[in-house]
Amino acid sequence: MSERELIISELGHRGDGIAQTDNGPVYVEGALPGETVRANVADGRAKNPVIETRSPDRIAPVCRHYETCGGCSLQHLAPAPYLAWKSSLVEKALRDRGIVATVSDTVSATEGGRRxxxxxxxxxxxxxxxxxxxxxxxxxxxxxxxxxxxxxxxxxxxxxxxxxxxxxxxxxxxxxxxxxxxxxxxxxxxxxxxxxxxxxxxxxxxxxxxxxxxxxxxxxxxxxxxxxxLDMGGIGITAAPGGFTQATAAAEEALSRLVLAGVGKARTVADLFSGVGTFALRLARSANVHAAEGDAAAIAAFDKALRKPQGLKKVTFERRDLSRRPLVREELEPYDAVVFDPPRAGAQAQAEQLAGSKVKTIVAVSCNPATLARDLRILIDGGYALQSVTPVDQFLFSPHIEVVAVLKRE
The missing domain is CATH 2.40.50.1070 (OB fold (Dihydrolipoamide Acetyltransferase, E2P))
Structure with missing residues (x-):
């Protein structure tokens, strides 16, 4: 292990600085693009790095625990380059699948803190x-x-x-x-x-x-x-104990606005991997909605909310493991639009069925750019055109990013 000088050229997908060397990339925790770092290098990672030239984008962390806590990785990066980096994560994931698309600026949706x-x-x-x-x-x-x-x-x-x-x-x-x-x-x-x-x-x-x-x-x-x-667009949902919900209320609103805009004037919508109805309840203000979700507690919470008069269009739902038993092409025929928001593993099986369907509009929501890019590739190969890609940041100071992509059948 030898000490060497490293010039940081980019940020990796986990927030580490990356220096390109003759022996391949070296990952430097806590370093930023444009910085010069001196460190020992072993197995492609810098040990005990010392920053010799600081980036003008470096700022003071806001938390006393930042140096040790593993909860945050980028408190030391200024807001504008931080949001640009989030967009770049999505751009890279799409490029890796051969998808050329304009990625919108990242929407900051962390106001009020993680709930x-x-x-x-x-x-x-x-x-x-x-x-x-x-x-x-x-x-x-x-x-x-x-x-x-x-x-x-x-x-x-x-x-x-x-x-x-x-x-x-x-x-x-x-x-x-x-x-x-x-x-x-x-x-x-x-x-x-x-x-x-x-x-x-x-x-x-x-x-x-x-x-x-x-x-x-x-x-x-x-x-x-x-x-x-939880307030789902004016409708109260009783949260399932320990269950999933969007991390910030601001992100939920931002994602919902993008989903509703993407669906447009569709009259019949399938909301797949629907959770407790984050999008379904909002969509049902103007469209007939069928929701499908595999988690029993989430479906129970959704059912309970629907038992009270809400002034919604027709809403139906089913408990269904969409990873193993996706809606097939014949089942998709009644819908003008489909929304899907799967867990990190993505929706490959469902995307394959959608690729062969006649659904006019698809809105894909994802917390994992890599699996989203895989699913988008399937849909594009099936004849869909990518209309927009918008990152939404609800996990402040972390490498995680939400994305909403809208596709139309050509």
Whole structure:
């Protein structure tokens, strides 16, 4: 391992600086394009880098935990180049699949902070640690603040730490999912100590003191003071315990606007991988909608919301694993437009069926540019034309990016 001078030319997809050398790329954690770094190099990675020439785009991190916490990777990059980098991630993913397209500027949608956080708790002697893992480590950073979270979650950290301490397993870690809803915090523990039933009274008292909307342990709702509601375009949805929702309300609104604009005046729409109805409920203001989702809890929440009169068009739904049993071409025929928003693995099987269909408009939403590009390639090869690609940033300071792509049948 020898010390050498490295000139950073670009940012990688994880946010590391990349220096191109005769021996291939060298990845430098924390470095920015235009910087000169001196470091030892081993196996294509810089060890203990020292920045000799700083980029004008370098700024001071906003969190005291940034140097150790693995939750954020780019607090040291100024806002404009940061958003440009997010767009470049999408552009590269498309190029890798031979797709030439204009990618719109990244929409910043982090206002108000992340309303959903997945934290980890563990024992350290007699103390309880609550936070995120260190970078490239199993060690836990006990956080006192987190600038990316909704202030309601940050303010509750001491109480959540005490609550977690009551149900910590004797060995291993406890996962804690916190969701800020219109009714207060919804807290769900996973992998809690199996003897938590003996502490139901204590847990309930602490939940009341924290003014939680609901407390769930290992899938069992112990206490619901108020239904933890999410506002889906004016319609209240009771969140499933520990269930998925868009990380920020601002991103949900931005994604929904793009989806609605992409669908346009379609009268019949299929919303696939629909979750709790984030898009379906909004689409149903002006179109008949059929929603399909594989998660039972999400479908149950969607069903419950539909039981109240909402002034919507016709809405139907089904529980269906679309990765294994996608809607086939014959089932797709009634729809003017299809929206799909799959998990990170993408929607390859469904895209293959759509590619052979007569659906006029497809709106693809994705949290993974690589699998999105794969699915878009299938649709383009099937005769669809890519109309627009818009990145939406809801995971501030991270390498993650949401994308909305609109396609039309040529």
């Amino acid at each position: 959903r956080a997945v934290l980890t708790a563990t024992r350290a002697g007699r103390h309880t640690l609550l936070g995120y893992h260190e970078k490239a480590s199993h060690r836990l950073v006990d956080i006192a603040e987190c600038p990316v979270l909704d202030p309601a979650i940050t303010n509750a950290l001491p109480g959540l730490r005490a609550l977690a301490g009551e149900v910590l397993p004797k060995k291993g870690e406890l996962r804690l999912t916190v969701l800020a809803t219109t009714a207060g915090l919804d807290v769900a523990f996973d992998k809690a100590d199996k003897g938590y039933e003996k502490k139901i009274a204590v847990l309930s008292r602490k939940a009341v003191e924290l003014d939680l909307a609901r407390l769930t342990v290992n899938g069992e709702v112990l206490l619901e003071i108020r239904p933890p509601l």
